[in-house]
Amino acid sequence: MKAAQLKIAARLARPASTLASEYGHIMKAAQLKIAAPKNRLMKQSKWWISMENKNKKYFPIFVNLSDKKVVVVGAGTIAKRRIRSLVDFTDHLFVIAPEVNPELRDLKAAGRLTILRKKYEKEDLRDATIVIAATNDHRLNQEIYADCKEAGIPVNVCNDKTRCDFYFPVLAYNDTIVAGVSSAGRDAAGSKRVAGQIREMLQNPAEPELSSQPGNSVKAADITKAADIAKTADITKTADHAKTAATVKAAEPAKTTNPAKTSDLEQSEEHAQSARPTRKTIRVFTDGAARGNPDGPGGYGVVLQYTDAAGTMHEKELSQGYVKTTNNRMELMAAIVGLEALNRPCEVELYSDSQYLINAFNQHWLDGWVKKNWMRSKTDPVKNVDLWKRLLAAARPHQITWHWVKGHDGHPENERCDLLATSAADGDSLIEDVVQDM
Secondary structure (H helix, E strand, O other), X not given: OHHXXXXXXXXXXXXXXXXXXXXXXXXXXXHHOOOOOOOHHHHHHHHHHHHHXXXXXXXXXXXXXXXXXXXXXXXXXXXXXXXXXXXXXXXXXXEEOOOOOHHHHHHHHOOOOEEEOOOOOHHHXXXXXXXXXXXXXXXXXXXXXXXXXXXXXXXXXXXXXXXXXXXXXXXXXXXXXXXXXXXXXXXXXXXXXXXXXXXXXXXXXXXXXXXXXXXXXXXXXXXHHHHHHOOOOOHHHOXXXXXXXXXXXXXXXXXXXXXXXXXXXXXXXXXXXXXXXXXXXXXXXXXXXXXXXOOOOEEEEEEEEEEEOOOOEEEXXXXXXXXXXXXXXXXXXXXXXXXXOOOOOEEEEEEEOOHHHXXXXXXXXXXXXXXXXXXXXXXXXXXXXXXXXXXXXXXXOOEEEEEEOOOOOXXXXXXXXXXHHHHHHOOOXXXXXXXXXX
């Protein structure tokens, strides 16, 4: 075998035409012994191919896994991400781990996967089509990799791209289109950014297609139907007329309208009063979340609702996760994104469980901050000034009533926003929270 290795290494330096002919010769020789269980010559030819292709791009292939066994070893953060990606694509997903979290147990209860609460054994790979090694034990991951190579099973070892037969793309899909973006481990942030843009395109086609017929409202708890109904990026384009009174149920918290005394807020109020007769009424529900606040990932969730003149409710959901942020920044971002989604002045009923956000308007904290040039005291600057200024700009065109609701208290839209925010924080498409100099 050493002689064969030296011979192949020497041939790598020869002209391409010569290499091609000799590669064919080697493959032909390998084919003659293909029935052997461990064909050394085939292994050598594979080694040569990998040497030649190490800088080549990976070709995307879409595989039907619906009836194939997929094994994930591990149940930590990375394993959960892989499982979330796979669960919609296979009916035979097996998770092997001594302990699993409630999210995976819920998926098992729903019949979406099988959990084997045990330590990994080589026998677990039987009949597997692909394997993901995602434990926090480096040696165990290497053991799984070696077992897969021996069995000829494609394997992905998390956090070790040198031991990946395939890469996990960042996914963007709806009922008809599936897109996967991968940089082969070279630019994870770039892959997430591009996939996020594709998701936005899939959720918000350029041609508005919202129906004005009754019966197209969406339940707040059903995110899977939201993209089919809210197919326009701007919820205010869905009809020509809107109700002039807010459609707030009696059971919801009482309104407290912000009188807005500072120059920024006065402009917003004056603009709102002049345009009020033609404004649509939009309800905006927001929530923010952060894992390990203030140094962990976070996300925001937004639900927008609009009822047209025919009585049909239209709903849209927005969310995004960030690599490192704080809960307060995500609360502000949720309100900002909700208001920036509106393309014309509106009557807005905004609901949040963040007293930090609501009290800033209703208790006039912002008045004092603006007058003091964004200082709480002589030595204590206001935090998140970049987002407060952006929020004031987003609020200026609208007449807004700010409502506080108690979090985790059974409010349907608030619970939905919380789920959107936490799912975004735990997802794969995290972006950087860049603090702007103001």
